[in-house]
Amino acid sequence: MDSTLPVLYLLILLILLSITAIFIIRQITKTRKTESQLSKLKDKLTKEQGTVDEYYQLASIYLEKKLYVQAVELFQKALRLKDEENVEDFPKIYNALGFAYFVQDQYDISIRQYKEALKIAPNYVTAYNNLGHAYEKKKLTAQALEAYESALKYDSKNDTAKRRAESMRKRS
Numbered sequence: 001m002d003s004t005l006p007v008l009y010l011l012i013l014l015i016l017l018s019i020t021a022i023f024i025i026r027q028i029t030k031t032r033k034t035e036s037q038l039s040k041l042k043d044k045l046t047k048e049q050g051t052v053d054e055y056y057q058l059a060s061i062y063l064e065k066k067l068y069v070q071a072v073e074l075f076q077k078a079l080r081l082k083d084e085e086n087v088e089d090f091p092k093i094y095n096a097l098g099f100a101y102f103v104q105d106q107y108d109i110s111i112r113q114y115k116e117a118l119k120i121a122p123n124y125v126t127a128y129n130n131l132g133h134a135y136e137k138k139k140l141t142a143q144a145l146e147a148y149e150s151a152l153k154y155d156s157k158n159d160t161a162k163r164r165a166e167s168m169r170k171r172s
Contacts, residue, residue, distance in 0.1 A: 059071040078093050090120050095117045095130060098113030099130060128148065148162075
């Protein structure tokens, strides 16, 4: 009996350490992959003109790293490369650009970007949610509610839009 308690304690400690090690290794692997991708894309885009997707990927990495000004510049470069082949990429670029402006508290510009995304893809639910959130930040409750209801029109199971629309209705 006396020897089982320390063994049990060590076993629990070993399990907890193993779980922690797994999480740390996964995070290191993810970070290394991101940094590798960042390095490759930066090298390529400094040497030559990139594709819309490459600029979008690099800008997305900058968004993850909270480097919003650099992300905005890259999203704008991607938008300047407009052509008919990659028109389906532009709603997500406008949406991400809107988000980059949103986190910098530039709500009017972010709203404009979300609306551009919706002009191209009127059923882009994420852009409606983001547009509603931007309107909320500007204290424009009616427009926010309208954006969330538009999101629900295209995706009636959208939890974010349901929750925020209900909140907007209570405020009205």
